[in-house]
Amino acid sequence: MPDLINKLSTYAALLGVIGAIGGGFYAWGEFNTRLESLENVSYEATDLSGINKEIKELNEKINDRVNSLGVSQDEDYQELNTVHNEDYQELTASHSEDYQELQETIRSLAGTVESLKGDVAINGAAIEFNGAKINELKAESNNPLLN
Secondary structure (H helix, E strand, O other), X not given: OHHHHHHHHHHHHXXXXXXXXXXXXXXXXXXXXXXXXXXXXXOOOOOOHHHHHHHHHHHHHHHHHHHHHOOOOHHHHHHHHHHHHHHHHHHHHHHHHXXXXXXXXXXXXXXXXXXXXXXXXXXXXXXXHXXXXXXXXXXXXXXXXXX
């Protein structure tokens, strides 16, 4: 009768370990599914070629004005600086909506990545725990005094 109880407890422990390992693999699969769903999401890329072209044109205008005005006097320099600031403000106002959308997307992705880091840490700890349990069971099965 004691042999039967020992064998049943051994089988129950083995079933528990197998269930825990299966649970770990299930959690790992769910994690991979979440990652795949994030990888398949496509975000619209913002085309900045027009902005770069506008910046080059503005720089050319500024250089032309600097050359035509001759920046030797402080008043001329202040006037040139004011014109440059107005052009820059117009450019940033026209593209601020795209910038805000991009910032919101980046914040959303950063939050998602942070939550996934926690899931990875939990799964890593579960895998380490299951590995320790497996090693413990191996040690018990190799012990001739327990058989």
